[in-house]
Amino acid sequence: MLFIEMCTMGLAPQTLQNRTETMERLSTLPGHNCDYLSKGYWNLRYISEDNFEWCKGYQEFKPLITKYVGKNDRVLILGCGNSSLGAEMFSDGFQNIINIDFSEVVIEKMTKRYPQMQWFCKDMRTLEGDADLGQFDVIIEKGTLDVLFVKDKSPWEASPTTKHDMKRTTDSIYSLLRPGGRFVSVTFTQPHFRLKYYQHEEYKWKINYETFGEGFHYFFYVATRECP
Template sequence: MQQADQLDKTFWNLRWENKQTGWDIGMASPAITNFMSNYPHKNAAILIPGCGNAHEAYWLVQHGFTNITLIDIAPKAIAILKEKYADQPAIEVIEGDFFEHQGQYDLLLEQTFFCAISPELRTNYVAKAASLLKDGGKLIGLLFNVKFEREGPPFGGEKTEYWSLFEKHFTIKKMEDCYHSIQPRANTELFFHLIKG
């Protein structure tokens, strides 16, 4: 298993430079858009950590959301995003480390970031996500409900492990098999909806 210090800015930037972005599904995650299509607060402060190509951000803007922050550690990814969303004032693009980021948000969207970090950082991830959310804020998204045979990233896991991690900082409203996965990930994902506090 690769250690946390190996999965750094250089590692991820090289992946972007070499176009090794197999995690990118080429569109906004259907599970996330399904949830957000019923989310009423269009001016909610939304953070998408480890955002990659941030297809969700484009979908959100198209559906009237006005306050979206994207953060990624890879300079190449950020350069792509800044060009892609140059004419979108509703989207702020930040090059930086999620674990060092400061801010207060109503909603965090999780899509392939949690599985990209070393499992030894998962406890830190949960605490940091909670610290970035306002009271009553929500963390929603997808987690792999499978143990991968090869060395990550991506890193898998299973429901009981995630439940014990997140319940320390969140009320778990939903953590169940995802019925809106893309076909290649069918039956391998959990959709979760957590509330801070």
Template sequence: MGTNQNTKSAHNESVAPATALAYLDPKYWDERFSKEEHYEWFKDYSHFRHLILPLLKPDSSVAWNVIVLELGSGNSKLSEELYNDGITHITCIDLSAVAVEKMQRRLRLKGMKEIKVLEADMLDMPFGNECFDVVVEKGTMDVLFVDGGDPWNPQPSTRAKVMAMLEGVHRVLKKDGIFVSVTFGQPHFRRPLFSAPEFTWSFECSTFGDGFHYFLYTLRKGRRLPSDKGEGERFDEPSICLLQDELEGEDYMFRTDVDELNC
């Protein structure tokens, strides 16, 4: 077995939960982050840099002081990678005090003092209206769906949490702000939520990754078109092919909304 596979196995044995429901328990995350230094959900920045960087820095020849909020930063290095690409005005929030303290220390040692890391709940964000240019989440919203039931018709409690998150994101975004969501959630499940009547953002979807495609959604506030589909729409379910290395990763536990995997 190769080194990479050994690393994955050791990681799964040490921090992966017995069931996906553990992801809803704050104590699980505190315990996990106390042991784990770094883990990337849904591939690292290098795999979707070509998709997200043009949104954050559309003209690389001029200074671009975009103000970014990252939801559920955990122990990801996304904020560091963005910082190295010139995006320095970043605020990260996470519900775990352990994760926040460890990230604050890590960033301080690297001299990335402009990045702020706060303990906060994405369902009740402590920020004023229209104060961020971009809000980014990578795998954080997926946690809300682990006990959601039917993906076409999420349980009322699940839908309420998801809508609370999205309403908060919509509120803190500036007039022409952008919400970027990196996820396993397929368009036919996510678009009805993103396109709820109370939101004014447009909807775009890109994919990245090998074998199984991960999704990067771009929602631009104030750009919604009358033709945008909303609640009640169903979309054709895509054919999905998973490579062996994708199946071995912990990310696979989030694929609870796919009944059949076809290559």
């Protein structure tokens, strides 16, 4: 994650303003990959940081969003952070959006910035059967699940803790999806590393994926829950 974030910072042409912004970004980087799992790290970072986009911004994959998400769909964004994804979708007519993040600092800031949407401080690993949220037509995560893997030394085999947290998260997602609903996962993680965590016998959904981006490809996974 630390490497990916540093690469993201370096993609823009290096004008003086870009260099200044890059230096400001570098000051927010964690000392270790594991810090990405810490609520304390994110709370401190969000005090000064106004926006950061993991896995590209909305405009880069907008055609895929419009392909799989309807304007009247009820949408949940997991680990929203300070991304403008929800706000840009809202401006494009997707106006039934709920955003959640485990950082109370960013939820407070984003509630003030975009009061037209709903914001809740919740942990994506503990949402199964959450009566406050209800059910959704679409659940979106963009780079959020990648954080769960930051302690692992190899992408080929996750630790028991990572597997447990991933299963809790996908259980939560599956429980909140209506029949026919879609789980959208935007990530830099390739299918041979990621699909096994979405494919469980008890999940009755069909999974496909598409790619976007030039040079460095990102993956857009869609898991569609079957209707009874």
